[in-house]
Amino acid sequence: MTQAQQGDTVLIDYKIHKSDGTLVGDTSEAGPQPITIGEGAIFPKIEEKLTEMKVGDQQKVEIASDNAFGPRRDDMVIDIPRQNLPAEPAPEPGMALQAQQQDGSSVTLYVLDVNEEAVKADANHPLAGEDLTFDVTLREIRAAA
Missing domain, CATH: 3.10.50.40 (Chitinase A; domain 3)
Known part of the structure; x- marks a missing residue:
């Protein structure tokens, strides 16, 4: 062949x-x-x-x-209230988080920024x-x- x-x-x-x-x-x-x-x-x-x-x-x-x-989508960058996240491990920029979507599937979010009240996370694929x-x-x- x-x-x-x-x-x-x-x-x-x-x-x-x-x-x-x-x-x-x-x-x-x-x-x-x-x-x-x-x-x-x-x-x-x-x-x-x-x-x-x-x-x-x-x-x-x-x-x-x-x-x-696919294209990078701004609507996939979200703010998550800190109280909706576990205390440990503490979120840090660059960290990957797993979240469950409404349909039951999981999605990986990448932490962009952390402040006292919220974590800014990106659900876009890194590429x-x-x-x-x-x-x-x-x-x-x-x-x-």
Whole structure:
């Protein structure tokens, strides 16, 4: 087999950069990551590129923010009254909090600011509003059974 197809599991290495060049993801420590093409575990544009690649090929794949983690939304930055949070651990900027939404699902909030009365938290994905570039290397193809 020379190229991956839908249903195949591939092992890939990648580096992810924001548009300003900042590295925000890298498989160098964890090693190649398995992706089954068609399961939606990675952005569709990357799956599409993987089906065009052979083992050892490298591709640069640019993903616009709307097709990555979406636009940054100001309405997802909220103030939470301090009495609605546990006293320990004390919230600090940069801390991640888990909250339950009305539908029962959980969401991660990132603390932006803390004062006596409230905590300002952001429910946007940390990469919301960011265009991303993936440098992908196809390491192995495991054909679907």
